[in-house]
Amino acid sequence: MAFLSDTLARVKPSPTIAVTNKARELKAAGRDVIGLGAGEPDFDTPQNIKDAGARAIVEGKTKYTAVDGIPELKEAICRKFKRDNGLDYRPAQVTVSGGGKQVLYNALVATLNPGDEVIIPAPYWVSYPDMVLLAGGEPVTVAAGIETNFKITAEALEAAITPKTKWLIFNSPSNPTGAAYSADELKALTDVLLRHPQVWILTDDMYEHLVFDNFVFATPAQVEPALYGRTLTMNGVSKAYSMTGWRIGYAAGPEELIAAMRKVQSQSTSNPCSISQYAAVEALDGTQEFIRPNQALFKGRRDLVVGGLNACPGITCPKPEGAFYVYPSIAGCIGKTSSGGVEITDDETFATALLEEEGVAVVFGAAFGLSPHFRVSYATSEEALTEACTRIKRFCEGLV
Numbered sequence: 157m158a159f160l161s162d163t164l165a166r167v168k169p170s171p172t173i174a175v176t177n178k179a180r181e182l183k184a185a186g187r188d189v190i191g192l193g194a195g196e197p198d199f200d201t202p203q204n205i206k207d208a209g210a211r212a213i214v215e216g217k218t219k220y221t222a223v224d225g226i227p228e229l230k231e232a233i234c235r236k237f238k239r240d241n242g243l244d245y246r247p248a249q250v251t252v253s254g255g256g257k258q259v260l261y262n263a264l265v266a267t268l269n270p271g272d273e274v275i276i277p278a279p280y281w282v283s284y285p286d287m288v289l290l291a292g293g294e295p296v297t298v299a300a301g302i303e304t305n306f307k308i309t310a311e312a313l314e315a316a317i318t319p320k321t322k323w324l325i326f327n328s329p330s331n332p333t334g335a336a337y338s339a340d341e342l343k344a345l346t347d348v349l350l351r352h353p354q355v356w357i358l359t360d361d362m363y364e365h366l367v368f369d370n371f372v373f374a375t376p377a378q379v380e381p382a383l384y385g386r387t388l389t390m391n392g393v394s395k396a397y398s399m400t401g402w403r404i405g406y407a408a409g410p411e412e413l414i415a416a417m418r419k420v421q422s423q424s425t426s427n428p429c430s431i432s433q434y435a436a437v438e439a440l441d442g443t444q445e446f447i448r449p450n451q452a453l454f455k456g457r458r459d460l461v462v463g464g465l466n467a468c469p470g471i472t473c474p475k476p477e478g479a480f481y482v483y484p485s486i487a488g489c490i491g492k493t494s495s496g497g498v499e500i501t502d503d504e505t506f507a508t509a510l511l512e513e514e515g516v517a518v519v520f521g522a523a524f525g526l527s528p529h530f531r532v533s534y535a536t537s538e539e540a541l542t543e544a545c546t547r548i549k550r551f552c553e554g555l556v
């Protein structure tokens with residue numbers, strides 16, 4: 157349509173939404189569908205946080221707030237960064253937005269000029285490349301495949317950097333693979349960045365609290381303090397506190413960048429929801445007691461799914477350190493034909509046939525920039541996961 161912008165034409169519609177829609181259609185038609193596509197925890201927001209939100213309503217904290225966050229929340233965020241990450245930030249270095257997504261978008265809109273490059277390790281969270289495109293920049297994807305446990309190597313990072321590189325978007329633990337970088341692995345990357353002062357780091361730490369087996373989470377500004385002045389450390393309450401619908405994300409970084417991001421937000425959405433901000437203060441300052449039991453719960457599910465998928469002929473599933481996703485390879489299924497007569501030419505045909513023939517909804521790897529894989533979200537009951545693995549195994553055993 158000629159009326160629409162050239163920028164929009166560069167952006168793809170979300171493939172994850174297409175999968176969700178297809179699963180919904182089948183469910184509406186009465187089919188028994190197990191959804192392994194959702195990117196959110198399956199437990200409720202903790203009661204103390206809900207109470208804080210309810211209190212904010214009763215107390216009339218229902219008006220416009222400062223554009224990028226109430227002082228109480230900015231202070232709570234500073235305390236969080238100090239407590240969890242050993243990072244010192246002042247409230248003026250903190251921004252709060254309507255979800256981690258808006259933080260990223262503000263940062264990219266505030267900094268990118270046409271031709272500026274943004275390095276994105278692949279597989280990546282679906283929104284990164286399209287956000288870069290919407291902001292007028294050029295996404296540069298760098299493969300981080302199964303052979304390196306989905307982690308980008310120092311050599312690959314070095315090779316991708318050009319004089320036009322403005323940002324590296326870094327995400328650990330990762331959506332879609334669950335891979336998380338240890339402090340040593342991260343140091344190898346920050347050493348590369350030290351040699352390239354034009355490159356800033358946008359680190360997406362959304363899954364910080366979802367790590368297993370005593371894995372110790374690390375973030376770039378903590379691992380390499382010399383990069384503090386060019387790092388935007390992003391995080392949020394969506395995943396750790398099961399607050400996806402409240403829409404609160406935040407970041408801390410150099411004051412000038414934070415001011416530029418505030419300018420973008422002031423002319424687009426203004427402040428994030430006042431009620432959600434008060435609830436987020438309680439999330440960050442209140443009890444953190446449920447984090448450990450949740451880690452144990454998700455670890456159990458991860459082990460169940462990794463075991464179940466590795467028992468399927470043609471599938472190889474690495475065991476990731478965190479998040480609530482696994483990203484198995486289906487290299488051994490390509491070129492075969494399903495019992496329903498579908499030739500598996502790529503991960504999209506695999507996911508479509510799996511949904512139609514066995515009623516299991518997963519997201520195909522091409523959506524995340526690395527094939528042939530699919531993503532499983534295991535943020536669902538053990539019962540559903542066990543049944544899903546049984547069905548996926550039957551599907552794979554039926555391939556000839």
Ligand SMILES: Cc1ncc(COP(=O)(O)O)c(C=O)c1O
Nearest residue numbers: 195255256257281331392394405
């Ligand atoms: C890696 C990653 N970053 C950011 C987000 C966005 O989080 P929010 O819901 O707070 O916007 C998500 C949500 O799926 C995610 O997986």
